Amino acid sequence: MKPAAFEYLAPRSVEEAVALLAERGEDAKVIAGGQSLVPMMAFRLATPAALVDLNGVSELDHARVDRDTLVLGATARHRSVQELAGLRERCAMVAEAVGLIGHPPIRNRGTAGGSIAHADPAAEWPALLLALDGEVDAMGPGGRRTIAAADLFRTYFTTALAPDEILTEVRLPLPAGAVGSAFVEVAQRHGDFAVAGAGALMIVADDGSVADARLVLIGVRDTAVRSVAAETILRGASPTDPVLDDATNAIRSEIDPVSDVHGSSAYRRRVAIAVARRAVTLARDRAHAAVA
Numbered sequence: 001m002k003p004a005a006f007e008y009l010a011p012r013s014v015e016e017a018v019a020l021l022a023e024r025g026e027d028a029k030v031i032a033g034g035q036s037l038v039p040m041m042a043f044r045l046a047t048p049a050a051l052v053d054l055n056g057v058s059e060l061d062h063a064r065v066d067r068d069t070l071v072l073g074a075t076a077r078h079r080s081v082q083e084l085a086g087l088r089e090r091c092a093m094v095a096e097a098v099g100l101i102g103h104p105p106i107r108n109r110g111t112a113g114g115s116i117a118h119a120d121p122a123a124e125w126p127a128l129l130l131a132l133d134g135e136v137d138a139m140g141p142g143g144r145r146t147i148a149a150a151d152l153f154r155t156y157f158t159t160a161l162a163p164d165e166i167l168t169e170v171r172l173p174l175p176a177g178a179v180g181s182a183f184v185e186v187a188q189r190h191g192d193f194a195v196a197g198a199g200a201l202m203i204v205a206d207d208g209s210v211a212d213a214r215l216v217l218i219g220v221r222d223t224a225v226r227s228v229a230a231e232t233i234l235r236g237a238s239p240t241d242p243v244l245d246d247a248t249n250a251i252r253s254e255i256d257p258v259s260d261v262h263g264s265s266a267y268r269r270r271v272a273i274a275v276a277r278r279a280v281t282l283a284r285d286r287a288h289a290a291v292a
């Protein structure tokens, strides 16, 4: 099917984009990479009367590591992040997660900002934002505000962004020191959204205990979710295999996967626990290697 007719607007600055969005009201939508919005329009699941295209707003097109923070403008492509020198060494979880997003053409066009604004519970970027305690800037008619990851994701495809706000920048703090991390997922075919996935990060102290641990899951609830239960078990513990088993089994109480054509709820639960265990194991082994 073809999309319904729409007005196309190409602002050159954030202020202009915000003004156009406010003028056109709730019938207008921002378009970034178009990799989620255009298919939805083609299926007439979305019928915006106007599209405000961010691609001509040059101030939104940046991707860099700024000391200990990954800083991404709203139109930074998945591919631009993959091309950042040294990112895999700095935070394997980010590099691995971005490499799992769709196929090369999708990564060439799709943006981190668009993925976060879209808030698919099986998408990788919202999970990275949560795992790294990141934040986003949003600009609307009332000015600029910063939203912490923990306050951003509400439920399926819903965030705290108002309809007249534009996400302008994403910031992800990258922990330093004896840190290891990984992102692991299971998908039915290469490039598909994950049936379930997990990102893990671990920092080990000098005595070998866990100084900090993060575990985030995708595809298992209405939003990506941090496992407080697993992180609590891991922090301060010696990261032995039985402790890792206990931690990843603890996610059971925090996930509520749906059954769909890709798998039953019970299957997703088993996959979630398995990918969480793999991700935490990799994070631990990489943290130990970083100390050595």
Ligand SMILES: Cc1cc2nc3c(=O)[nH]c(=O)nc-3n(C[C@H](O)[C@H](O)[C@H](O)COP(=O)(O)OP(=O)(O)OC[C@H]3O[C@@H](n4cnc5c(N)ncnc54)[C@H](O)[C@@H]3O)c2cc1C
Residues within 6 Å of the ligand: 029, 030, 031, 032, 033, 034, 035, 036, 037, 038, 039, 054, 074, 100, 101, 102, 103, 106, 109, 110, 111, 112, 113, 114, 115, 117, 118, 122, 123, 124, 125, 161, 165, 166, 167, 168, 191, 192, 193, 194
């Ligand atoms: C075949 C296929 C496979 C895919 N597989 C995966 C996958 O495995 N993992 C994954 O995470 N994603 C996957 N995607 C989606 C892809 O990553 C998209 O790029 C991403 O979800 C949306 O980013 P975008 O820049 O394309 O946003 P768009 O499609 O342009 O926009 C998506 C939504 O976000 C809003 N929006 C966009 N930017 C902003 C902004 N700056 N401020 C406010 N609102 C904004 C739009 O109005 C729209 O509602 C896949 C897509 C396809 C077509």
